[in-house]
Amino acid sequence: MTLSVADPDWASYTLGVFICLSCSGIHRNIPQVSKVKSVRLDAWEEAQVEFMASHGNDAARATFESKVPSFYYRPTFADCQLLREQWIRAKYERQEFIHPEKQEPYSAGYREGFLWKRGRDNGQFLSRKFVLTEREGALKYFNRNDAKEPKAVMKIEHLNATFQPAKIGHPHGLQVTYLKDNSTRNIFIYHEDGK
Template sequence: MANSERNRKILQELVRQPDNSRCADCGAPDPEWASYKLGVFLCLNCSGVHRSLSSQVKSIKRDFWEDKLVEFMKSNGNASTRAVYEKAVPVYYYRPTPNDSVVLREQWIRAKYERKEFTGEIKYPPVSYTTGFYEGMLWKKGKENTQFLKRKFVLSDREFTLTYYNKEDESKGPKAIIAIKDLNATFQPEKIGHPYSLQITYQEEYHTRNIYVYHENPEEIVAWFNAIRAARYAYLKTAYPTGSDEELVPMITRNYLKEGYMEKTGPLQKEPFKKRWFILDSQNRKLLYFKGQLDAEELGAIFIGTEGNGYSVRECVPNNARGNKWTCGVMLVTPERQFVFMCELEGEQKEWLGALKQVLSRPMSPQDYTTEAKIKYKR
C-alpha cells in the first residue's frame, strides 16, 4: 500500500521536527507514539496514560494511519497543542521528567487534558492548590513505629507554615508547626511503600527532620505537593526579591541526588561497621545518615565542600575486616576527618563516587559557607 508507506514517512519527518522530537508531556527524547485526538507526539509511558483516559493513541512506526489522521497530526503537533493546554501553567507547578514517580506523570496529563487546569479560563471555585491555603487529612507515619495514622495538615502561605494536628479537633493545639523556609517535599513511593506518598524534610534547630505521609487519592497527593510548591515559591519570592524565576524554580523542591544503604565505621576507623541509610542532598551539600530509611531524625550530617578547600572522595580497599559484610569502599575526606563507607555492590560504589564528585565539583555559594559553619558548630 503506497499510502501507508507515504504516511509513515510523513510521520517520521514530523516527529523529527524540534517541537515534536520530545514527548509532549514528559520531555523524553524520540517519541514513538502519538495521540490522534490531541495531535501530540508521546513516549511509550505517557501514551499508556493517554490510553487510560480513552484518548486514542497509535504507534507511529507499527500502526496503520489513515490519510486524514496524518493530516490532523500535521496541522497540530506538540507546539500548537501546548499553546492551548499549557497556556497558563503556574510557574511553581511541577512538570514531570521521564524519571519521576508515575503519579506525577499521570496527574500532569489528567490536569492538562482532562481537567483543563491550564487553559487560562478563570475557574470558580479556583483550583485548590492555587489559593495559598490548603488543608486536609494525610496518613502520617508514627515517629517511633511503622504505623500510619490519619492527621490533619494545614498549609498557609501567609504564615509560611505547614502545621499538623494529632486529633481532628484543633483545640488541643498543633503537634508541629513546620516552617516553609527550609522545607523540602519529594515523592518516595518505593521507600514508603505507597504509590502516593511524600517525604517532607525540614530543619529543626540543628537537626534535619523527616515526616512521611500518603493519601489514598493520587489527585489529592499531587495537589498537596503543588500547594506546598506554591507556598515555597511565595516564600522564595520574599526571601530573594530580585531572584528570577529561572533561579528560584529549581529551589522550590528537589529530589535527592542519591539514597541507599552503606556501612559506616567511627572516627578512629577501628569501630565495627554499622549499616546506615544515607541521603545525599546536593542542593544543601549535605550527606545525611540515618539508622533506618524511614527515620524521623538523622544520626549525623557531613558537609561536602570542594576539592579546593580540603574535601575529596576516592575508592578505597578495606585493609582488614572490622565487622563489615560489604567490601566496595568509598573514602570521603573532609578537613576534620576521613569517612570510610562500604557498599554492597560495585555498581552502588560507582554511583556514590559519581554523585559525591558531582557535589564536590560545584563551586560553593555564600549560603553553603553558612551551612558548613552550622554543621561544624553542631559537632
C-alpha cells in the first residue's frame, strides 16, 4: 500500500483509508462522509477492522480519484492545510473525481485571462477580462474586472475567430465574429504572447 505520509496513525473508518494526524482534523469537519479514529488509541469493532482491510487507500484512490483532470494538482502531506482541505472536500465530499460534472468551473474546461480589446468608439485597445467556459460553451468578456455580468457572451457554436494582424496592427491580432440578437458583431483583440 502506498501512503503519502510515513506514520498514518489515523483512519477514516467510513471511507476505509489511513490518514495522518493533520488530515484527520480535516476529515472530522466532514462527518457526513468521514468518521475518524486513532489506529492505536481508539477501540475498534471487528466489522470496522474488516472494512479497513477490504478497502484501504489504494481502493479509495481507484474509486474517488478515477477522473481527476490531468492538470489538477494533487497535494501531498507537505502541502498546507488549505490546499489539502480543498482536495479532501473535492474528492470525498463533492466526489468531483467520480462525477466530473460536479467539478468546479476552475477544473472543468475553464480559462480566464486578459486580452487587449479594441474600443468601439476611439479604436484604443484596453485590457479586458475574458473567460472561456466549456460547460457553458461560451466565451465571455467583462468591461470591468469586478463586473458580475459579462459585457458579451459569445456562444462557441456561433463564434468565428480569424487572425488579422494587419487589420489590428499586432502580430497576434484576432478578429472574433459572433452572433448577437441575430446580427453579426465583431470584436478585435490581441494578446502579447499570442497564446
